[in-house]
Ligand SMILES: Cc1cc2nc3c(=O)[nH]c(=O)nc-3n(C[C@H](O)[C@H](O)[C@H](O)COP(=O)(O)OP(=O)(O)OC[C@H]3O[C@@H](n4cnc5c(N)ncnc54)[C@H](O)[C@@H]3O)c2cc1C
């Protein structure tokens with residue numbers, strides 16, 4: 001069989017772009033197929049617009065909170081059309097990184113269209129047939145819409161339509177309190193909408209309990225109405241409003257409804273049966289090297305079972321390049337950090353305290369408060385803490401919650417990947433005052449017992465005794 005390409009990548013989001021860019025730069029004949037916009041979800045309807053919206057919301061909030069630092073607070077005037085223009089500017093600034101021209105300059109053939117399999121190593125896009133010994137599926141995910149009575153007839157929003165809203169919602173009801181629901185609840189509340197967040201018990205189920213409570217208390221303090229007490233049984237559209245009926249008979253009413261109840265892998269167009277690729281309940285089934293049941297096909301990013309995050313999609317792409325380009329059998333890292341970008345931010349790496357206690361009999365937890373961090377105090381943003389989770393002396397997890405907590409993750413990611421040590425971090429000279437000091441303080445606290453413990457005190461005592469003797473001796477010989 002003569003192949004048209006060395007590698008075909010389906011999907012131009014974070015996973016597909018990383019793979020196609022790497023393979024193209026290695027000189028492989030690479031095709032990248034994208035049916036919609038280059039950049040995929042992250043740039044067009046995910047991370048980028050949501051973080052840009054949170055940035056605008058944080059500015060609005062800082063105007064209300066200015067009294068904390070001695071400046072007269074003012075009520076922000078939010079001009080929704082201008083906020084949308086800010087989102088568009090941010091997207092336009094990032095778009096060239098993901099643009100067709102950049103990839104073509106690396107030798108990638110970028111093809112606009114929808115791909116589907118016709119065999120184990122063959123695909124088609126409209127009338128065009130392509131083939132390659134390696135095919136990478138990176139088709140992402142779409143919103144999961146729960147089977148709630150009447151929901152299909154309600155004009156609800158998702159992350160795909162939220163950014164095109166013509167007006168700022170008077171009252172945004174958000175269904176689902178995962179990262180999307182939580183981030184958008186804070187953003188829209190700070191921009192001036194009334195917000196009701198309807199979720200399941202326990203809210204932020206995967207997160208550290210103390211961190212989740214702190215974050216939810218902050219949302220409530222800013223005026224977000226939290227409803228985690230009853231499931232939604234029905235949804236109805238009424239004149240200029242949307243109504244959710246809960247199992248306890250109560251009704252939540254708002255001007256707009258955002259459904260943020262998770263994701264499903266986007267596989268419908270692919271005809272994976274033709275390729276012999278196995279699909280499970282959470283997406284394409286893959287091993288730790290992101291290989292599917294068809295040895296010629298890899299599946300990366302949101303379309304496979306596993307973490308649905310841009311940096312995880314990027315790591316999948318790097319592994320694909322290592323395998324396809326160099327024949328390396330790399331595997332993905334087991335611990336992927338995640339951050340919820342609210343104020344305070346909630347950052348997690350590895351298991352939470354509760355997860356670790358469920359798995360291990362002996363768990364040691366070290367906690368430091370941001371209230372003890374001078375930089376956080378100077379900025380009046382001292383709410384939050386750091387928690388190390390150790391099992392038999394080995395670091396297995398870390399939770400950081402506080403303003404900019406996500407920015408503090410790098411040393412911990414290095415540490416868990418065994419690229420540095422807890423001991424090394426405990427002795428690092430960290431600029432003062434920075435929030436990074438909390439990382440050093442946490443690492444130092446892991447050794448504090450030993451540094452000031454029985455053996456250390458014995459050794460220091462022995463040295464002091466010897467020194468006293470020597471000093472007394474030299475005094476007496478000098479006289
Ligand atoms: C509101 C929101 C905020 C988020 N914020 C963050 C965040 O802050 N940090 C973070 O790490 N993650 C975040 N995420 C998750 C992140 O966006 C995704 O994990 C990431 O974009 C997935 O990348 P991907 O390449 O797997 O898929 P995608 O980016 O979805 O790309 C898949 C591409 O494949 C194309 N495609 C699909 N089928 C075909 C086909 N048959 N033929 C051709 N093309 C096809 C699609 O058009 C799409 O462009 C957020 C998600 C949402 C919804």
Ligand SMILES: NC(=O)c1ccc[n+]([C@@H]2O[C@H](COP(=O)([O-])OP(=O)(O)OC[C@H]3O[C@@H](n4cnc5c(N)ncnc54)[C@H](O)[C@@H]3O)[C@@H](O)[C@H]2O)c1
Nearest residue numbers: 146176177178179180181199200260261262308339340341
């Ligand atoms: N900061 C970030 O890194 C970030 C931000 C946004 C999204 N993301 C990623 O995007 C993906 C989607 O996020 P998401 O928040 O939509 O999904 P999610 O699966 O993380 O959370 C969905 C939430 O909806 C709730 N839910 C489901 N059905 C419900 C129902 N019928 N009624 C009430 N609640 C219901 C679930 O209990 C869950 O809490 C995730 O993989 C996430 O990791 C990441």
